[in-house]
Amino acid sequence: MPVEELIIRTPGAGLHEITAEVARAVEASAVQDGLCTVFIRHTSASLVVQENADPSARHDLDAFFRRLVPENDPHFTHTSEGPDDMPAHIKAALTATSIGIPVIGGRLVLGTWQGIYLFEHRARQHRRRVVVHVVG
Amino acid sequence: MPVEELIIRTPGAGLHEITAEVARAVEASAVQDGLCTVFIRHTSASLVVQENADPSARHDLDAFFRRLVPENDPHFTHTSEGPDDMPAHIKAALTATSIGIPVIGGRLVLGTWQGIYLFEHRARQHRRRVVVHVVG
Amino acid sequence: MPVEELIIRTPGAGLHEITAEVARAVEASAVQDGLCTVFIRHTSASLVVQENADPSARHDLDAFFRRLVPENDPHFTHTSEGPDDMPAHIKAALTATSIGIPVIGGRLVLGTWQGIYLFEHRARQHRRRVVVHVVG
Numbered sequence: 149m150p151v152e153e154l155i156i157r158t159p160g161a162g163l164h165e166i167t168a169e170v171a172r173a174v175e176a177s178a179v180q181d182g183l184c185t186v187f188i189r190h191t192s193a194s195l196v197v198q199e200n201a202d203p204s205a206r207h208d209l210d211a212f213f214r215r216l217v218p219e220n221d222p223h224f225t226h227t228s229e230g231p232d233d234m235p236a237h238i239k240a241a242l243t244a245t246s247i248g249i250p251v252i253g254g255r256l257v258l259g260t261w262q263g264i265y266l267f268e269h270r271a272r273q274h275r276r277r278v279v280v281h282v283v284g
Numbered sequence: 285m286p287v288e289e290l291i292i293r294t295p296g297a298g299l300h301e302i303t304a305e306v307a308r309a310v311e312a313s314a315v316q317d318g319l320c321t322v323f324i325r326h327t328s329a330s331l332v333v334q335e336n337a338d339p340s341a342r343h344d345l346d347a348f349f350r351r352l353v354p355e356n357d358p359h360f361t362h363t364s365e366g367p368d369d370m371p372a373h374i375k376a377a378l379t380a381t382s383i384g385i386p387v388i389g390g391r392l393v394l395g396t397w398q399g400i401y402l403f404e405h406r407a408r409q410h411r412r413r414v415v416v417h418v419v420g
Numbered sequence: 421m422p423v424e425e426l427i428i429r430t431p432g433a434g435l436h437e438i439t440a441e442v443a444r445a446v447e448a449s450a451v452q453d454g455l456c457t458v459f460i461r462h463t464s465a466s467l468v469v470q471e472n473a474d475p476s477a478r479h480d481l482d483a484f485f486r487r488l489v490p491e492n493d494p495h496f497t498h499t500s501e502g503p504d505d506m507p508a509h510i511k512a513a514l515t516a517t518s519i520g521i522p523v524i525g526g527r528l529v530l531g532t533w534q535g536i537y538l539f540e541h542r543a544r545q546h547r548r549r550v551v552v553h554v555v556g
Contacts, residue, residue: 151453151524181287183321183419185455185520189531191471197381198373199327204362205373211359212374216352216488223483226476237470237477238484245469245534246520248321248382250417252287257415259325262381279529281522283419283455283555317423319457319555333517334509335463340498341509347495348510352488384457384518386553388423393551395461398517419555 150177154278158268161232163198163206167263170249170280171256179284180254186264187246187279192236193268194243195278200263210267213239236269243267251282286313290414294404297368299334299342303399306385306416307392315420316390322400323382323415328372329404330379331414336399346403349375372405379403387418422449426550430540433504435470435478439535442552443528451556452526458536459518459551464508465540466515467550472535482539485511508541515539523554 152173158164166186174184188195199205217238219231226234247264250257258264266276288309294300302322310320324331335341353374355367362370383400386393394400402412424445430436438458446456460467471477489510491503498506519536522529530536538548 151522183319183417183455185522187520187522187529189529189534191469191531191534196377197327198377202362202364205370208360208362208370209374209377212353212357215359217484221484223487224480226474226480228474234477234480238481241468241470241481242378242514244380244516248323248384248520250287250321250323250415257323257325257417259327259413262325262327277531279522281455281529319455319553332513333463334513338498338500341506344496344498344506345510345513348489348493351495378514380516384459384520386423386457386459386551393459393461393553395463395549398461398463 151281154280156266156276156278158274158276160273161268161271162210163265163267165263166266170264173280174251174256174282177282179251179282182251182282182284184249184251184256185246185281189277191240192233192270193266193276194240194245195247196243196265196267197262198265199261201261232271239269287417290416292402292412292414294410294412296409297404297407298346299401299403301399302402306400309416310387310392310418313418315387315418318387318418318420320385320387320392321382321417325413327376328406329402329412330376330381331383332379332401332403333398334401335397337397368407375405423553426552428538428548428550430546430548432545433540433543434482435537435539437535438538442536445552446523446528446554449554451523451554454523454554454556456521456523456528457518457553461549463512464542465538465548466512466517467519468515468537468539469534470537471533473533504543511541
């Protein structure tokens, strides 16, 4: 059962497209018909399938989540790892840790306007581990 | 590996049940024990498993998301596709693009009160493509 | 195809770790390389992968969702099952009903700080059914 761990270096908070890396792992698996699962091994970054056309959509998405879960909320008690840590955990819970995408004819069945994104929630650069698993 | 693409016509925003269509695709696959993945090929509509009994629960759910992500938010910059487009992308990120449901004895293991819904976030009618994939 | 239904007794609202129960079901399946799907058969409780180290992170997460979706919102019409019911459905839609986790070498590929949690949204104790399914 083919599996690959991607190491994604994120420059900071925001959406980072990983569609090409996932597609490459699916291709390397040589699976023609099956299911690809993308799983992120962190709780302060997450996954999201979003529009891959206009960058303004990703900008607005990221900005919405910043307003919904602002830093320095006086309710937070988990503050020892920095003001961006607790909002990161909440944003991760509101989005996805794993996404299943069918593979047909050796290709992910993504729609025309869909891209796969690593949603980095921490302010500083990180090295993220994403498992791409294909059931053939 | 059986796979089917459903074409779902949505009359407008809100929750549209697709449990019967998904169950039919699982039945057609003839898989007795396996995993069914439901994947929507869009970023302005999404999937959600919700209560199938009282329609008021779906109404309140849809209304909550409209209040959480209102149209015409002055922060939005991605506005060229209409006032309902950016809220649609955000609502899709807050819910699910794919859902995995185990199949036992040829049937989805949904709980008694669970239904599968296509959550349409655009105001106008749309033709949505949903892939139902079964690993046997 | 190995499958197991866990019965989880929740003492009330909040995050209840089920990592050990899921890992045990994966071990019992004897699958070395595959995909584990965790599926909750309810719409007023859900699943989330969260930090397993500091309990304050789970406390803040639960408290955030209570503020985001407060009880007794005058907009709610689905109120016959109690003030905690409609918020429960919304919180379930905002988190996950199913999570796919790859299995490698007989073990879930969870990151060091990741735990699997049943997120109980109802105030009173419940008996929750969670299906753990492994494709080998």
